[in-house]
Amino acid sequence: EIAEATFKRIKETEPQVDAFITLNEERAIELATKLDVAGIDETQPLAGLPIGIKDNIVTKDLLTTAGSKMLFNFEPIYDATVMEQLYSAGMIPVGKLNMDEFAMGGSTETSYFKKTKNAWDQTKVPGGSSGGSAAAVAAGQIGASLGSDTGGSIRQPAAFNGIVGMKPTYGRVSRFGLIAFASSLDQIGPLTRTVKDNAFLLNAISGWDKRDSSSAKIEVPDFTAGLTGDIKGLKIAVPKEFMTEGVAPEIRTAVEKAVTTFKGLGATVDEVSLPHSKYGVEVYYIIASSEASSNLQRFDGIRYGYRSENVKDLEDVYVNSRSEGFGLEVKRRIMLGTFSLSAGYYDAYFKKAGQVRTLICRDFDAVFNDYDLIIGPTTPTVAYGLGENIEDPITMYTADVLTIPVNLAGLPGMSVPCGFVDGLPVGLQLIGKHFDEATMYQAAYAFE
Numbered sequence: 001e002i003a004e005a006t007f008k009r010i011k012e013t014e015p016q017v018d019a020f021i022t023l024n025e026e027r028a029i030e031l032a033t034k035l036d037v038a039g040i041d042e043t044q045p046l047a048g049l050p051i052g053i054k055d056n057i058v059t060k061d062l063l064t065t066a067g068s069k070m071l072f073n074f075e076p077i078y079d080a081t082v083m084e085q086l087y088s089a090g091m092i093p094v095g096k097l098n099m100d101e102f103a104m105g106g107s108t109e110t111s112y113f114k115k116t117k118n119a120w121d122q123t124k125v126p127g128g129s130s131g132g133s134a135a136a137v138a139a140g141q142i143g144a145s146l147g148s149d150t151g152g153s154i155r156q157p158a159a160f161n162g163i164v165g166m167k168p169t170y171g172r173v174s175r176f177g178l179i180a181f182a183s184s185l186d187q188i189g190p191l192t193r194t195v196k197d198n199a200f201l202l203n204a205i206s207g208w209d210k211r212d213s214s215s216a217k218i219e220v221p222d223f224t225a226g227l228t229g230d231i232k233g234l235k236i237a238v239p240k241e242f243m244t245e246g247v248a249p250e251i252r253t254a255v256e257k258a259v260t261t262f263k264g265l266g267a268t269v270d271e272v273s274l275p276h277s278k279y280g281v282e283v284y285y286i287i288a289s290s291e292a293s294s295n296l297q298r299f300d301g302i303r304y305g306y307r308s309e310n311v312k313d314l315e316d317v318y319v320n321s322r323s324e325g326f327g328l329e330v331k332r333r334i335m336l337g338t339f340s341l342s343a344g345y346y347d348a349y350f351k352k353a354g355q356v357r358t359l360i361c362r363d364f365d366a367v368f369n370d371y372d373l374i375i376g377p378t379t380p381t382v383a384y385g386l387g388e389n390i391e392d393p394i395t396m397y398t399a400d401v402l403t404i405p406v407n408l409a410g411l412p413g414m415s416v417p418c419g420f421v422d423g424l425p426v427g428l429q430l431i432g433k434h435f436d437e438a439t440m441y442q443a444a445y446a447f448e
């Protein structure tokens with residue numbers, strides 16, 4: 001009944017939000033009716049609950065496009081580890097959610113398939129790259145979704161749609177079966193309406209996986225255990241670099257109100273500095289594009305997806321399939337990446353970016369010597385108009401300034417709703433120590 005009601009709701013609301021690329025109706029209903037056969041105990045906290053999946057997470061025999069023409073017909077022959085974990089938890093995957101092509105973008109407008117709309121205002125972007133994952137949850141189509149975050153793609157759309165999004169610590173969740181964008185940055189994470197739902201979902205997808213060499217062999221606590229509302233004595237830091245003129249004044253005001261709330265709950269809040277975070281955008285776009293240019297070499301017109309018909313020889317198969325299969329933003333990243341990795345420029349760009357990345361990590365380490373948590377805004381603005389920034393890559397890239405340093409340092413980052421500006425949601429970002437998502441959930445729950 002829940003699964004059927006979910007599809008009814010999706011069909012009613014889909015014309016307004018356009019969040020899904022593919023629906024999985026028949027199989028989802030069948031799975032929901034046979035949970036007991038699959039050995040699922042109905043007292044498992046997530047049993048029978050519908051979930052949506054970002055379309056860069058591979059799903060066996062179910063179309064997985066990564067938002068690209070290049071994968072317009074790609075049906076994977078296996079499930080990502082997170083999918084296996086969701087099945088074991090008894091969850092029902094109802095469909096695949098729209099996203100920026102190969103997760104490159106911040107508005108879901110680079111998708112080959114459709115333009116997803118913000119759940120609060122159909123003239124605004126849903127954020128991205130996990131725009132479908134956020135809009136679907138905010139529009140009440142589903143209670144939870146999975147997204148991926150390389151430079152902010154879970155937290156920023158969560159902020160733009162007024163929901164809770166968690167990018168776990170690098171290594172917390174297996175990326176086996178996540179279509180790689182930038183391997184030293186990518187993480188899968190949950191998007192939900194409440195902090196508690198989010199914690200339950202992270203419980204389900206965390207843990208070591210022998211098929212992902214970057215996954216961490218480290219104990220997974222119960223992330224719901226600390227949800228008591230008590231945060232007395234918690235030491236919170238606010239980086240002054242996150243509260244500059246670049247951030248809309250109304251957003252800074254909303255964050256200052258959140259600071260007052262935390263103080264009222266018995267936390268201490270001090271200003272700190274992350275002096276190198278201002279270089280994050282430059283560092284990220286060199287590293288992420290370089291890694292992407294390497295990861296995307298596999299799309300050669302032969303092994304997966306799209307193959308050009310317009311060919312005379314093998315060279316044409318590669319060149320024309322890639323020229324016709326990739327969109328503008330993906331090509332821009334491949335060119336940036338191959339340039340920074342080329343022999344004459346490697347030292348000046350890729351190597352230098354790695355060195356500055358280390359400085360950004362050290363800034364965070366220094367703050368976490370004295371504090372439990374960092375807070376600040378998730379985004380410099382609320383959701384902007386569809387079509388407003390997409391022609392201007394520099395504006396798009398600099399909008400990631402507050403989320404990117406967290407990925408560069410491999411830290412867990414989360415966005416929770418903290419008010420509205422002109423009827424559009426504002427996100428509060430929480431940044432935790434490595435593998436300390438539990439403290440973030442504890443604080444977010446008390447705040448919520």
Ligand code: GLN
Nearest residue numbers: 103105106150151152153
């Ligand atoms: N907006 C950033 C980019 O375009 C981040 C994307 C992401 O986290 N996948 O690269």
